[in-house]
Amino acid sequence: MGIRLYKEPELVAPVLVACWPGIGNIGIMAVDMLRRAVGAEELGEIESWDFFYPSKITIKDGELKDLKFPDNKFYFKKTGIKDLLFFIGEEQPTNGGGVYAEGAKAYRMANLVLDVAEKFGCRRAYTSGAAVAPIHHTSMSRVWVVPNSQNLINEMKSYENTVLMSEAEGGSGQGNITGLNGLLLGAARKRGLEAVCVMGEIPVYVHGFPVPYPKGSKAVLEVLSAALDVKIPMDEIDVLIRQSDNEIESVYEKLPSEIKEQLDKLKYVVQSKPPKPITEDDKKKILQEIDRLFKKDTGRE
Numbered sequence: 001m002g003i004r005l006y007k008e009p010e011l012v013a014p015v016l017v018a019c020w021p022g023i024g025n026i027g028i029m030a031v032d033m034l035r036r037a038v039g040a041e042e043l044g045e046i047e048s049w050d051f052f053y054p055s056k057i058t059i060k061d062g063e064l065k066d067l068k069f070p071d072n073k074f075y076f077k078k079t080g081i082k083d084l085l086f087f088i089g090e091e092q093p094t095n096g097g098g099v100y101a102e103g104a105k106a107y108r109m110a111n112l113v114l115d116v117a118e119k120f121g122c123r124r125a126y127t128s129g130a131a132v133a134p135i136h137h138t139s140m141s142r143v144w145v146v147p148n149s150q151n152l153i154n155e156m157k158s159y160e161n162t163v164l165m166s167e168a169e170g171g172s173g174q175g176n177i178t179g180l181n182g183l184l185l186g187a188a189r190k191r192g193l194e195a196v197c198v199m200g201e202i203p204v205y206v207h208g209f210p211v212p213y214p215k216g217s218k219a220v221l222e223v224l225s226a227a228l229d230v231k232i233p234m235d236e237i238d239v240l241i242r243q244s245d246n247e248i249e250s251v252y253e254k255l256p257s258e259i260k261e262q263l264d265k266l267k268y269v270v271q272s273k274p275p276k277p278i279t280e281d282d283k284k285k286i287l288q289e290i291d292r293l294f295k296k297d298t299g300r301e
Contacts, residue, residue, distance in 0.1 A: 003112055005044035009076055009120075011083040015228060016117040016125035018087040020180050024213030026200040027128030027181070028088065029237075030220040035086045037232045040075035043085070046112050048072060051093040051105050072109070074116055082229065085122055087113050092179050110183040114191060124194040126227070127181040128220050131168070131199035132207045136266035137248050141201035141219040144168050146177060148189040152196055159226050161219060165199070198223050205263060206248060214240040 019031040048069035056068035070091035077084040093105040117125060131144040144165040145156040156162055165177075177185070181197045188195035200216025207213075218237045225232045252260070 003044060003046055003116060005074075005116070007041075007043055007076075009043070009078065011076060011078065011085070011120045012080075014076070014083040014085045014117075014120050014122045016085045016087065016113075016122045017128070017224065017228075018089075018113055018125060018180075018184060019128050020089040020092045022092075022179065022181070023130035023132065023207050024200075024202045024209075024211075024216055026130040026202060026213055026216040026220060027198075029212055029214060029217040029240075030200070030224065031086065031128055032088060033217070033221060033237060034224055034228075034230070034232060035075055035077075035088065038077045038079075038084060038230060040077040040084065040086055043074040043076045044116070045074065046072040046089075046109065051109060052091055055091075076120075079230075084228065084230075085117060085120060087116070089180070106180060106183055107187070110180055110187045113184060114187055114193065118191070118193070122193070125184065125188055125196075126224060127184050127195070127197045128224070129177070129179070129181045129197065129199045130207065130213070130216060131165070131201045132204050133168070133201040134266055135201055135203050136263065137203050137206055137215075137245070137252070138267065139203075141213075141216040142168070143219045143223045144199040144201065145223075146185065146197045146199075148185045148195045152194060156196060156227075159223050162198075162223055203266070209248075211247065212240070212244065214244050 017031055017034065019027040021028050048071075051072075052070050054067040055070055058068065070089070072089045073087070075086040075088070077086075089109075093109055114125070131142075133142075133144075135141070140161070143159075143162045145162050146165045147153055147156055153164065157164065177197055177199075181199075185195045185197055198220050200213075200218075200220040202213045202216045214237050218234065218241060221232055221234070221237065224230075252263075255263070
């Protein structure tokens with residue numbers, strides 16, 4: 001178990017951008033689009049034997065030929081100014097049964113990612129995920145940011161459409177980042193590396209859908225594009241946003257009128273203030289109704 005590198009490129013002050021699957025696949029969609037847009041090359045991988053169960057077994061003529069594990073790959077791109085490192089994992093290591101990383105395996109993986117980053121001289125990392133927020137699906141997603149150093153706060157607030165997570169949560173100064181996004185930030189701080197988590201908003205009543213939310217991914221992509229000084233074409237993700245909006249709207253229109261009235265309040269929420277337009281009981285009923293309709297529309301009932 002360990003790291004396998006296929007190449008040893010000479011990189012200049014590379015910035016790491018890391019991601020894993022999560023709510024709405026917001027982070028992984030944004031980072032993978034960024035990787036493809038800059039034409040990053042494969043650099044290496046973290047071997048998966050000690051982190052995951054096989055996702056596929058290949059049998060031929062009665063004989064087991066191969067075990068397929070989730071990929072955990074590094075990529076790089078030389079830009080001549082600020083080189084880029086990417087880490088994209090297909091799954092987060094857990095203690096069993098969960099979706100998000102936890103336990104010793106997850107902490108070890110976060111540190112292996114940072115081992116490679118430091119090997120190539122990286123001093124800053126970005127991770128990305130989703131922020132479940134009381135917004136309407138017709139609203140623009142903001143990007144919640146969590147830096148691991150006070151020195152980064154003003155810079156991150158200077159990017160358009162960003163808000164500190166603590167301010168988005170009502171100014172409490174506290175919050176929670178699940179999985180490897182949070183672990184990597186903490187492990188980076190321990191090593192003296194700068195790190196920031198950028199999270200695209202997803203409506204609270206949509207986050208349970210088993211489909212991506214590209215509107216949140218686009219918001220993240222725009223912030224990363226500005227922070228890394230990389231221009232990214234948005235045609236592909238705009239198509240996905242239109243498709244996603246149509247899917248959500250088709251379910252939304254079938255909701256009972258009393259539930260739609262509750263959700264329509266979110267259209268008028270002032271995002272700079274901590275809104276409380278929906279009670280926990282209402283939220284539970286809304287999510288149950290949307291889940292029922294979604295299963296019915298996709299034939300999963």
